[in-house]
Amino acid sequence: MSGEAKAAELTALQAALAAEHAAVYGYGVVGGRIGAARQGEARAAYDAHRASRDALTRAVRDLGGQPVAADAAYALPFPVPDPAGAVRLAAQLEERLAGVYADLVRAATGARRAAAAAALREAAVRAVRWSGQSVAFPGLAERVGEGTGAAGAAPSASASAAP
Numbered sequence: 001m002s003g004e005a006k007a008a009e010l011t012a013l014q015a016a017l018a019a020e021h022a023a024v025y026g027y028g029v030v031g032g033r034i035g036a037a038r039q040g041e042a043r044a045a046y047d048a049h050r051a052s053r054d055a056l057t058r059a060v061r062d063l064g065g066q067p068v069a070a071d072a073a074y075a076l077p078f079p080v081p082d083p084a085g086a087v088r089l090a091a092q093l094e095e096r097l098a099g100v101y102a103d104l105v106r107a108a109t110g111a112r113r114a115a116a117a118a119a120l121r122e123a124a125v126r127a128v129r130w131s132g133q134s135v136a137f138p139g140l141a142e143r144v145g146e147g148t149g150a151a152g153a154a155p156s157a158s159a160s161a162a163p
Contacts, residue, residue, distance in 0.1 A: 005109070010063045012107035013056060016116070019100040020053035021070035026093045029076060033086035042090065045126055052119060059112065087130055094127035 027046040034042045060067040080089050101120035108116050128134045 005107075006063060008107045009104075009109070009112065010060065010065045012104040012116075013060050013063065013112075014065065014068050016100050016104050016119075017053065017056040017060060018068050019097050020049055020056055021068070022074050023049045023093045023097055024053055025070070025074045026076070026089060029080055030086045030090045030093075033080050033083060034090075035083035035086075038083075038087070041129070042086070045090065045094075048122070055115075091127050091130035094123045094130060097123040098127060 024046065027042060027049060031039070031042045031046060057067045076089065077092060078085070078088070080086055098120055101116050101123060104116035105113055105120060124134070
């Protein structure tokens with residue numbers, strides 16, 4: 001692998017890791033607001049994103065990088081006062097993750113590319129489960145006009161400020 005290709009893959013891995021950090025945070029909010037009927041689904045997604053975060057951390061280290069750290073807090077893209085808001089947030093988290101994983105598919109090769117494609121598929125399936133809607137090309141169409149962080153939550157101003 002050329003130095004340029006390795007750098008591109010590392011950049012995409014770091015972006016995916018940052019998005020997974022945001023998703024783990026976001027699912028903490030989802031879990032606190034989701035209705036009882038979907039609590040198990042939210043917990044399963046939370047656990048899956050924690051596992052993905054840990055795998056991405058290892059992948060970044062394997063390429064010689066220093067894994068990006070999670071922010072202390074993230075600004076949510078909209079208020080989440082009730083179960084309907086929690087469902088909407090979960091769908092948006094997954095849609096945004098699909099976009100980040102699409103970038104990783106493009107940058108990676110071999111087994112990492114296959115893993116990124118699987119993560120893209122899983123995010124797209126979860127997004128459909130949460131929203132009840134699908135798109136033709138998960139991870140691509142959602143990126144148009146996107147204004148917040150990669151996983152639907154931007155670092156909060158206080159979390160991003162240097163001490």
